[in-house]
Amino acid sequence: MTTGNLIQPGAEAAQFYGTSSAGAPANLGDILERVLDKGLVIAGDIQVNLLDIELLTIKLRLIVASLETAREVGINWWENDPWLSADAGRRADERELRAENRKLRGRISELESGGRNGSRR
Amino acid sequence: MTGACGLWAYAITEHGGGDALTEHGGGDLSRLTGVAGGTVRTVAADGFTVLVSDVDLAEFGEAALRRNLENLTWLEEVARAHHHVIDAASGLFPLLPTRLATVYSSHSAMVAALARRGEELRAALRRVGGRVEWGVKAYAAPQPDTRESEQPVPAQSDASGAGLAYLKRRRAQLTAREGSQQAARAGARAVHEELSGRAAQARLHPPQSAQLSGNQMPMLLNTAYLLDASASDGFASAVAAAATAHPELRLELTGPWPPYSFAGED
Numbered sequence: 001m002t003t004g005n006l007i008q009p010g011a012e013a014a015q016f017y018g019t020s021s022a023g024a025p026a027n028l029g030d031i032l033e034r035v036l037d038k039g040l041v042i043a044g045d046i047q048v049n050l051l052d053i054e055l056l057t058i059k060l061r062l063i064v065a066s067l068e069t070a071r072e073v074g075i076n077w078w079e080n081d082p083w084l085s086a087d088a089g090r091r092a093d094e095r096e097l098r099a100e101n102r103k104l105r106g107r108i109s110e111l112e113s114g115g116r117n118g119s120r121r
Numbered sequence: 122m123t124g125a126c127g128l129w130a131y132a133i134t135e136h137g138g139g140d141a142l143t144e145h146g147g148g149d150l151s152r153l154t155g156v157a158g159g160t161v162r163t164v165a166a167d168g169f170t171v172l173v174s175d176v177d178l179a180e181f182g183e184a185a186l187r188r189n190l191e192n193l194t195w196l197e198e199v200a201r202a203h204h205h206v207i208d209a210a211s212g213l214f215p216l217l218p219t220r221l222a223t224v225y226s227s228h229s230a231m232v233a234a235l236a237r238r239g240e241e242l243r244a245a246l247r248r249v250g251g252r253v254e255w256g257v258k259a260y261a262a263p264q265p266d267t268r269e270s271e272q273p274v275p276a277q278s279d280a281s282g283a284g285l286a287y288l289k290r291r292r293a294q295l296t297a298r299e300g301s302q303q304a305a306r307a308g309a310r311a312v313h314e315e316l317s318g319r320a321a322q323a324r325l326h327p328p329q330s331a332q333l334s335g336n337q338m339p340m341l342l343n344t345a346y347l348l349d350a351s352a353s354d355g356f357a358s359a360v361a362a363a364a365t366a367h368p369e370l371r372l373e374l375t376g377p378w379p380p381y382s383f384a385g386e387d
Contacts, residue, residue, distance in 0.1 A: 034381035039220035
């Protein structure tokens with residue numbers, strides 16, 4: 001159903017209250033992004049370690065083609081989401097290392113100059 | 122069921138929430154078919170009531186899950202069954218939907234998992250329980266057709282004139298396209314801002330690929346908004362008004378959904 005430029009696909013959206021399950025089956029993509037990406041995570045003793053690996057690949061497969069579009073709009077939060085980007089963890093580590101490096105360099109020069117200052121005192 | 126059984130969890134509600142099942146159409150719920158055809162039932166665990174069904178660990182154990190989740194046909198069937206149960210139950214009592222493939226080897230394993238999270242879960246139930254989620258997607262509206270073939274080259278042009286005219290037209294097309302894309306992105310941000318103001322919470326999902334959305338228009342925004350059920354009408358009107366106010370966009374409204382996007386702590 002299209003009213004002007006509002007798209008209301010299927011009965012689920014067209015009938016607004018409560019009875020969504022009685023309507024047309026919801027779009028698979030909409031369901032998957034909710035039941036896989038969202039929802040409460042309480043580690044079951046069986047799915048432990050599974051989410052990191054398998055769901056990641058599925059999620060990437062689902063969204064990979066739309067990443068460019070999203071980046072254009074400036075919505076790129078998942079690039080730093082370890083769930084979605086295997087690189088994100090690595091990049092975070094690098095950032096941390098760089099920051100630590102900077103801090104250490106600063107500390108060294110501070111100590112060096114501090115040492116000189118100290119000897120003058 | 123031949124092999125060892127596990128418990129597949131659909132949703133969690135506060136203890137006593139399950140009583141609502143019997144009060145408000147528990148009969149409907151017990152007729153609900155869950156994942157792999159299992160019968161849905163409620164189980165008490167550490168002050169909570171969990172909607173579960175039995176699953177065969179030969180299909181839903183860790184190794185099997187790993188294999189099956191990669192099979193999109195299997196995944197679709199399971200995802201739809203999982204959603205179906207949560208969707209039906211969310212109309213009966215406030216709940217937190219659990220992520221797909223939350224499986225326990227035993228009741229005691231489930232109790233142990235919930236016990237560690239009691240406070241957090243109760244807080245999430247207070248925040249989310251009883252509210253509904255609406256999904257809004259914004260697409261860039263198709264641009265008027267500016268294909269070159271529809272703009273006849275003046276007949277008297279000599280070869281270089283035609284070439285120059287082509288380049289000018291091409292540049293104008295590209296500039297127009299760039300402009301309309303920027304307008305659409307700005308529109309999408311404005312719509313999100315407006316709708317967020319009406320919602321208790323908002324979450325951004327990554328825009329879907331055309332293959333997934335079944336829509337050729339580029340998706341700019343894919344969001345979920347958490348609302349009191351009573352605010353649904355007003356929200357739908359606001360989306361309709363935004364669609365009118367932003368001809369550069371096509372807006373798609375889905376819902377009401379169980380509050381999937383807001384159940385996790387995020």
